[in-house]
Each structure stands twice: as C-alpha cells, then as structure tokens.
Amino acid sequence: MEVIRDLWGLDNPDDASTYLTNRAGSPICLQNFFNNEFCDHEESHNWIESFNPRSGELLAHVPSSTAGDVDRGVAAAARAFPYWSQTSRQERSDILMRIASTISDKKEMFAVWESIDQGKSLARARIEVDRAISNFRYFATYILHEEGSVRFVDGQPSTMTYEHRSPVGVFAIISPWNMPLYLLTWKIAPCIAFGCTGVAKPSEVTSITAFLLAEVFKQAELPPGVMNIVFGAGAEAGSALVKSPGVRGVTFTGGTSTGNCIRQDTVADIGKHVSLELGGKNPTLVFNDVDIEEAVRVAASAAFENSGQICLCGSRIYIHRQIFDVFESAFVEYVECNYRVRDTIGPVVSNEHYTKVRSYLQQAEEENATFLTGRVPTEKPQGGYWITPTVLSDVHPQSRIMREEIFGPVVTLCPFDTEAEAILLANDNSNGLASVLLTKDLARMRRVGERIDAGLVWVNCWLVRELGTAFGGMKSSGIGREGGAHSRDVFTNLRTIHVR
Numbered sequence: 001m002e003v004i005r006d007l008w009g010l011d012n013p014d015d016a017s018t019y020l021t022n023r024a025g026s027p028i029c030l031q032n033f034f035n036n037e038f039c040d041h042e043e044s045h046n047w048i049e050s051f052n053p054r055s056g057e058l059l060a061h062v063p064s065s066t067a068g069d070v071d072r073g074v075a076a077a078a079r080a081f082p083y084w085s086q087t088s089r090q091e092r093s094d095i096l097m098r099i100a101s102t103i104s105d106k107k108e109m110f111a112v113w114e115s116i117d118q119g120k121s122l123a124r125a126r127i128e129v130d131r132a133i134s135n136f137r138y139f140a141t142y143i144l145h146e147e148g149s150v151r152f153v154d155g156q157p158s159t160m161t162y163e164h165r166s167p168v169g170v171f172a173i174i175s176p177w178n179m180p181l182y183l184l185t186w187k188i189a190p191c192i193a194f195g196c197t198g199v200a201k202p203s204e205v206t207s208i209t210a211f212l213l214a215e216v217f218k219q220a221e222l223p224p225g226v227m228n229i230v231f232g233a234g235a236e237a238g239s240a241l242v243k244s245p246g247v248r249g250v251t252f253t254g255g256t257s258t259g260n261c262i263r264q265d266t267v268a269d270i271g272k273h274v275s276l277e278l279g280g281k282n283p284t285l286v287f288n289d290v291d292i293e294e295a296v297r298v299a300a301s302a303a304f305e306n307s308g309q310i311c312l313c314g315s316r317i318y319i320h321r322q323i324f325d326v327f328e329s330a331f332v333e334y335v336e337c338n339y340r341v342r343d344t345i346g347p348v349v350s351n352e353h354y355t356k357v358r359s360y361l362q363q364a365e366e367e368n369a370t371f372l373t374g375r376v377p378t379e380k381p382q383g384g385y386w387i388t389p390t391v392l393s394d395v396h397p398q399s400r401i402m403r404e405e406i407f408g409p410v411v412t413l414c415p416f417d418t419e420a421e422a423i424l425l426a427n428d429n430s431n432g433l434a435s436v437l438l439t440k441d442l443a444r445m446r447r448v449g450e451r452i453d454a455g456l457v458w459v460n461c462w463l464v465r466e467l468g469t470a471f472g473g474m475k476s477s478g479i480g481r482e483g484g485a486h487s488r489d490v491f492t493n494l495r496t497i498h499v500r
C-alpha cells in the first residue's frame with residue numbers, strides 16, 4: 001500500500017510538509033480496512049474532501065462508503081466474533097500491548113499527522129498520542145485483574161451463585177474530529193479487550209490517524225476481522241452502521257443532535273447496547289477565596305485547550321462579584337499572552353466549523369456583548385480557519401451564546417453574588433457534562449460539587465483523567481458511562497448463574 005508506506009515513513013513536520021508540497025495538490029487517498037486488508041470502497045469514484053485547517057488546502061480524499069461497504073465491515077466483524085470472543089484474556093491482553101508498542105514506536109509520526117489533519121499543535125497532538133497508547137495499555141491490564149465472587153444462597157448452603165460476563169458481539173464505534181486518535185482508541189481498546197469485534201467509523205473530517213491505526217492492527221497481528229475501519233459520511237456510512245442488524249452495540253462520541261439521531265435509530269432494537277457521550281456547555285465557578293493567578297491558569301486552560309474543541313471545555317465562567325474585576329483583567333492578560341493563534345493554539349478544524357463559530361461571534365457583536373479580547377474574524381490568513389481566542393462579557397443569559405455549545409475558542413465571563421446563585425447559574429443549561437470549581441473551601445467543594453448537574457466535576461483542576469473512573473454526562477450530555485468497569489458494562493452481557 002503505497003500511501004501507508006509514504007505516511008509511515010514521515011515522522012517529523014518538515015518531512016511531512018515537503019511530502020505534501022511534492023504531491024503538488026494531489027490529495028492522500030485513504031482506503032477502508034476490512035479483514036486486515038486495505039480495500040477500495042464500492043463507489044470508488046466517490047470521495048469526501050478533507051482539508052488542511054492551517055491552509056484550507058485539500059489534504060485527503062476520504063472514501064465515501066455506502067451501506068454496502070458497511071455490510072462488508074460488519075460481516076468481517078461477525079465472522080471474527082466466535083473466535084475472538086473465546087480467546088483467553090491473556091491472549092487479548094498481549095495483542096493490546098503489541099498495539100500499544102507499535103503506536104509507541106511511531107509516536108512522532110502519529111503526532112505529526114494528527115497535528116496536520118486536525119490543526120492542533122504538535123505539543124497537544126503528542127499528549128493525545130501518549131493517551132491513545134495508555135488506552136490500550138490500561139484495558140490490556142484491566143482484563144487481567146478483574147475480580148469476581150461466588151456466594152452461597154442465604155439458607156441454602158448447597159446452592160452457589162455467581163455472575164458471568166460475555167462479550168456482546170459486533171460494535172459500531174463512531175468518533176468525532178476533535179481528538180481523533182485518542183477518542184477512537186478510548187472505544188476500540190475496551191471493545192477488543194472485552195472480547196467484542198467491531199467496525200469503527202472515524203470522523204470524515206479527520207480520518208488520517210485512523211487509517212494509520214489500521215496499519216498498526218496489521219503489524220500487531222490482530223486477527224483479521226476483529227477491528228475493521230470504514231470511512232465515510234455520518235449520514236450515510238455512520239447511519240448504515242448504527243442501523244445494521246448485525247451490530248449489537250453502538251458507542252458514540254460527538255454532537256448532541258447526532259446523538260439524538262443515533263438514539264432514534266437504535267430505539268426499536270431493545271437489545272442493542274448504546275453508549276452516547278455528547279456535548280457540553282460547561283460552567284467554571286470561581287469563588288472569592290481563590291489564588292487569582294492559579295484560578296486564571298486553570299480557567300483559561302479549561303476554556304481554550306485544543307482551541308476550545310473538547311466537549312469538556314469550560315465555556316461559561318462565573319466569578320464571585322467581589323473578585324470579578326481583578327479576575328477579569330488577569331484572565332484577559334493571561335489569555336493574550338498564552339493562547340496566541342499559530343503560536344500556541346491551532347485553527348478550528350474545518351471551514352464548516354469556522355463558519356459556525358464565527359456566527360456566534362457575529363451574534364455577540366449584534367447583541368452588544370463586550371469583546372474583552374478577540375473579535376469576529378474578517379479574513380482567513382493563508383486560507384486557514386483561524387479564530388483568535390475570544391473573551392466576552394455582558395452576554396444575556398438567554399442568548400444562544402450562553403446556552404449552546406460553540407465548541408471553539410470563545411468564553412463568557414459573568415458575575416455571581418452567592419453560592420446558591422452560582423449553582424443555579426451553573427445548572428441553568430440543558431447539558432450536564434463537566435464543570436470546574438475553583439475554591440479553597442473544602443466544605444464548599446462538597447456542598448457545591450455534589451449539586452452541580454455534571455457527570456464530571458473537577459475541583460481546582462481540569463481534565464485530570466483516571467481511566468478507571470466513570471466518564472460521561474447527565475441531562476442532554478449523554479447516556480451511560482465509560483471507563484474501567486463502566487466500559488466493561490458497555491461491552492459485555494451479564495448473566496447470573498445459580499448452581500445447586
């Protein structure tokens with residue numbers, strides 16, 4: 001496979017950029033991956049164009065797969081399931097470890113292509129590649145250390161009872177464009193660790209690292225059919241995959257409206273396992289006892305990391321009125337020094353997303369919000385989708401800017417007077433994914449932390465992750481949890497066995 005060989009050999013940004021220049025506008029063409037073979041999609045003239053976010057240039061041709069292609073992937077996964085579901089935990093663990101080592105050997109190559117394809121900085125891409133490796137290592141070892149128990153039924157000493165788990169079957173794994181490799185592996189690793197097989201459909205906007213991951217599966221000798229990758233549009237390939245009768249479970253991360261569609265598409269099949277991790281409009285609460293410098297650092301990182309394109313980003317910052325002015329000026333100064341486009345943060349992912357984020361900024365202007373820093377972009381320098389980190393105040397609580405997930409480098413600042421008001425403001429949103437509390441008061445951490453509508457509450461920190469703990473949201477932010485035993489629940493069926 002010529003393209004894989006080319007990309008695989010490039011592990012520094014300069015070589016990758018020379019390679020792209022030498023292709024002289026001829027895009028990289030990706031292929032589906034079924035049964036451990038790269039193969040052409042059915043309608044081989046039909047491609048989705050994927051662009052370089054830094055320049056707007058055409059970067060890749062992504063197969064526009066059809067329902068027929070999806071069927072091939074599902075059939076491959078179904079054929080592999082009887083064998084794979086019976087392999088020993090040790091065998092699966094060894095293969096997951098080999099996958100982790102193979103990515104690790106090509107860490108820089110993965111980071112370079114993730115950065116080119118998604119637009120994130122190389123530093124950020126490196127962190128995410130490391131975390132993708134950790135996903136495989138974590139589930140490789142988790143399955144070796146699971147505990148179970150056998151009990152005797154009360155009053156019946158000759159009857160014992162125990163719980164047994166078995167893999168569900170073929171999974172549809174659907175992932176978004178904001179942390180492409182990390183979020184895909186967050187689902188693929190437990191899927192194969194718990195004995196399921198699958199078909200993964202990465203976002204059509206950022207498909208390159210998933211294509212490289214397919215080569216990792218080959219090199220790590222994952223048996224054919226255990227994990228297949230189909231590329232294509234959500235409305236066609238994604239939808240066909242979710243609806244496929246051969247698919248027994250769906251795990252999805254992405255936007256809330258797509259999550260709602262997937263819920264509708266699976267609701268009639270009651271036995272299908274469904275796990276949905278959706279959007280957020282997350283509050284950061286800054287109380288009046290904080291160290292301002294530290295609070296600014298955490299709140300800014302929560303707002304602007306990955307150009308605000310993480311579902312966990314804190315895009316509504318509420319600050320106690322007593323420290324509002326001092327926090328506001330320190331925050332703006334910090335953002336201007338530390339989140340500079342092109343230098344420390346990248347563009348947003350696509351032209352479509354640029355237009356969406358820009359429309360919120362235009363609305364802010366029309367509604368007379370105060371732009372403390374940042375602006376409505378008027379041009380695309382060098383054709384890229386650059387948006388300057390923007391801090392707004394004086395935004396009406398009912399404005400779309402305050403209520404909807406913008407998913408870009410845009411944050412609002414608002415004052416509050418009391419703890420009770422802070423909780424009301426934080427919870428005044430249909431989402432319930434994440435939140436940050438900044439305070440030194442331990443009693444308040446509990447009082448407030450336990451009343452916030454959010455699946456994840458970070459106190460004096462943000463994006464601290466422990467892969468064994470529950471990850472997911474409440475309200476419109478999703479259904480179910482993943483991580484450690486929660487992922488096990490997604491990918492396995494539970495039966496209770498009584499033996500006399």
Ligand SMILES: NC(=O)C1=CN([C@@H]2O[C@H](COP(=O)(O)OP(=O)(O)OC[C@H]3O[C@@H](n4cnc5c(N)ncnc54)[C@H](O)[C@@H]3O)[C@@H](O)[C@H]2O)C=CC1
Binds near residue numbers: 203204233255261407
């Ligand atoms: N993790 C998160 O919270 C994310 C949130 N978003 C939000 O969602 C908005 C829309 O972004 P999109 O790129 O359109 O995200 P999306 O949620 O539509 O895309 C995520 C994945 O779902 C697939 N998909 C789309 N429609 C589908 C369907 N009907 N059935 C099955 N799969 C389907 C896509 O191809 C992609 O692989 C963004 O502006 C952002 O606000 C986007 C990405 C991640």
Ligand SMILES: O=C(O)/C=C/C=C(\O)C(=O)O
Binds near residue numbers: 463465
């Ligand atoms: O686990 C993390 O660190 C980040 C997860 C991010 C998402 O799930 C998302 O943005 O969709």
